């Protein structure tokens with residue numbers, strides 16, 4: 199075995215062909231709101247949606263960041279199900295941004311090929327309009343993570359991100375941002391500070407309480423506004439997951 203592994207060549211993505219994502223059905227079973235709409239899980243996501251709508255009676259456009267203390271608590275699945283629940287309401291337009299450029303999964307859960315996304319926008323390599331993809335679900339658009347930059351922290355330019363979010367808020371009622379875990383990286387606490395609200399996903403029975411509290415502290419110390427928790431991993435009769 200060689201002593202030093204050769205670094206893999208950086209991945210480069212092409213712009214998404216227009217309409218590509220509209221032709222692909224989102225069929226993964228984790229997308230309960232769409233694919234098992236009568237389930238307890240789907241209902242729980244609708245309840246989370248209703249809480250968010252109630253907290254926003256004047257229907258202002260909002261950016262909501264979804265994070266968790268550690269990896270694998272169910273953030274990305276929760277982000278997509280919340281988005282699906284929001285667009286069930288007539289006229290609500292949602293864009294989901296994959297802000298986890300190190301371990302993106304929004305395109306994967308939707309069965310979409312990886313294309314240029316938010317990284318390219320933040321690096322000035324693609325215009326925002328070019329990376330927005332309409333999905334097969336009406337009024338639900340996504341922006342993928344794009345290629346992983348050599349140093350992902352380089353794209354954490356808050357002024358640039360604020361300007362992108364500002365543009366998105368003009369077009370959408372809700373901008374949902376899927377992020378990495380808060381305890382691993384600075385991104386969520388920094389992005390949380392410039393979002394209107396934060397949902398903290400907690401996998402019941404797995405994530406230690408002190409970790410959740412530490413994540414909460416990190417988010418709130420930078421001024422983040424935690425709207426509530428989304429609990430995953432509860433076991434209703436016959437079901438594997440029950441968020442919130």
Ligand SMILES: Nc1ncnc2c1ncn2[C@@H]1O[C@H](COP(=O)(O)OP(=O)(O)OP(=O)(O)O)[C@@H](O)[C@H]1O
Pocket residue numbers: 227228230239266268269270271272273274275276298301303378379430438439440
């Ligand atoms: N409601 C659900 N139903 C079935 N499986 C689920 C559900 N929610 C999450 N999972 C499973 O849990 C795992 C982690 O989910 P997810 O990718 O949403 O977590 P994450 O917090 O975004 O992870 P990461 O920190 O790696 O980004 C996946 O294998 C996913 O299939």
Ligand SMILES: [Mg+2]
Pocket residue numbers: 273274275298301303376377
């Ligand atoms: Mg994820």
